[in-house]
Amino acid sequence: MKFTLGIALNPLDQLTELARTAEECGFSSIALPDSIFYGEHAGAAYPYTPDGRRFWTAATPWADPMVTAAALGAVTERIRFYTQVLKLGPRNPVLLARQVGSVANLIGNRFGLGVGLGWNPEESLWCGAPFAERAGRADEAIEVLRLILGGGMVEYHGKHFDFGRLQMSPAPGEPIPIYVGGHAEAALRRAARTGDGWSSAMIRLDGLRKIIERLTELRAEYGRAGEPFEIQAVCVDAPGLDGFRRQADVGVTDAIVMPWLAEGAGFDAPVGVKKDALHRFADEVIVRFT
Numbered sequence: 001m002k003f004t005l006g007i008a009l010n011p012l013d014q015l016t017e018l019a020r021t022a023e024e025c026g027f028s029s030i031a032l033p034d035s036i037f038y039g040e041h042a043g044a045a046y047p048y049t050p051d052g053r054r055f056w057t058a059a060t061p062w063a064d065p066m067v068t069a070a071a072l073g074a075v076t077e078r079i080r081f082y083t084q085v086l087k088l089g090p091r092n093p094v095l096l097a098r099q100v101g102s103v104a105n106l107i108g109n110r111f112g113l114g115v116g117l118g119w120n121p122e123e124s125l126w127c128g129a130p131f132a133e134r135a136g137r138a139d140e141a142i143e144v145l146r147l148i149l150g151g152g153m154v155e156y157h158g159k160h161f162d163f164g165r166l167q168m169s170p171a172p173g174e175p176i177p178i179y180v181g182g183h184a185e186a187a188l189r190r191a192a193r194t195g196d197g198w199s200s201a202m203i204r205l206d207g208l209r210k211i212i213e214r215l216t217e218l219r220a221e222y223g224r225a226g227e228p229f230e231i232q233a234v235c236v237d238a239p240g241l242d243g244f245r246r247q248a249d250v251g252v253t254d255a256i257v258m259p260w261l262a263e264g265a266g267f268d269a270p271v272g273v274k275k276d277a278l279h280r281f282a283d284e285v286i287v288r289f290t
Contacts, residue, residue: 001248003286004232004256005278006084008033012061014271019072021275023079025282029112030072031084031232031256032065036123043121047183048201066099073107080110084232084256085181085199087118089134090127093141093161097148097168104149104172114199114232115142116181135186136160142178142194149176179230183211192218197230197253205238205246212251230254241285257281 005022007015007030019030038058045052069081088096104111117134118124124131140158147154151171155164180191181199191198192215200208212231219225232254238246239262244255259281260274261267 001244001252001289002028002254003244003281003289004029004031004082004084004254006031006033006234006256006258009056009060009267010274011268011271012063014274015063015068015072016075017271018274018278019076019079021278023076025278026286027079027278027282028254029080029082031114032068032081032086033062034065034083034086035062036087036090036127039120039122039126044119047119066103069103069111070106073103073110078110080112081107082112082177082179082232083114085114085116085179087123088115088138088141089118089124089131090129091141093144094148094163094166096141097145100145100176101149101168101170101172104174104176105170109172109174112177112179112196113145114179114181116187116199133160139190139194142180142190145176145178177230179232183207185214188214189218191215192224193222196228197232199232200234202234202236205235205243205250208233208235208247208252209250216251232256241288244285244289 005018005027007018010018022030042054046054049055065083065086073081100111100113115138117138121131124134129137137160140160144156144161147156148168149172153165153167155166156162177196179197179199180187180195181201183201183203188198188211198215219229231252233247233252234256235247238244247255260269260277263277265273265277
């Protein structure tokens with residue numbers, strides 16, 4: 001099993017040091033969060049907390065994940081980056097393909113694209129996209145991204161996106177993996193049908209086991225049972241070396257962690273505290289797990 005460092009909600013001026021330290025400690029990737037803005041009023045409940053409330057505030061720091069990948073990729077050599085997850089609903093996939101291709105080329109093909117529909121109506125509507133059509137738009141957007149990023153002169157004619165022959169150069173040197181997020185049945189079907197993996201929000205081990213079992217069924221249904229498939233998990237109730245072994249037993253291939261939170265340090269803790277926690281996690285979990 002691989003280990004990915006989550007950097008959501010952390011001060012932006014700490015990210016460079018955290019990325020370098022994560023690479024030094026043997027983490028495989030860094031998970032990049034996505035939030036376009038904080039609306040004073042949200043038109044829908046947040047789906048991953050019991051009461052539907054957002055667990056961040058208007059003052060919580062966020063950076064565009066593409067910009068973050070380029071910045072952190074420039075100060076590292078081996079560690080990979082993936083969005084976890086980028087909201088497709090508000091975004092035009094042609095423009096997004098330009099960003100993804102640029103990042104992949106600039107940081108040596110160390111980039112993966114995790115995507116989801118987006119839960120907040122305002123993020124879609126205020127960016128000019130119809131929220132009610134987000135599922136169909138996401139399906140087409142994934143097709144558009146794979147088409148353009150595959151290289152060469154291409155065209156696309158769908159219900160939501162339509163363009164004539166175009167080419168973006170250079171194409172990425174390697175295929176960009178696309179991971180699909182979401183816990184609903186429709187999201188699991190999208191991941192099984194179109195994704196190179198599935199990415200979780202915060203979830204308990206029992207729920208994670210059931211979702212992985214369902215993904216296995218769906219991948220067989222779509223004739224993809226023998227293909228590589230990542231399971232990226234933010235499991236909230238199976239910590240420590242034994243907990244990660246239990247996660248691996250149910251099918252997790254990539255555990256997303258913030259070690260300082262497990263030690264009682266908050267998002268706003270000094271960067272030195274977080275770096276020390278990364279080194280301890282490497283010694284106590286990564287080295288012993290492998």
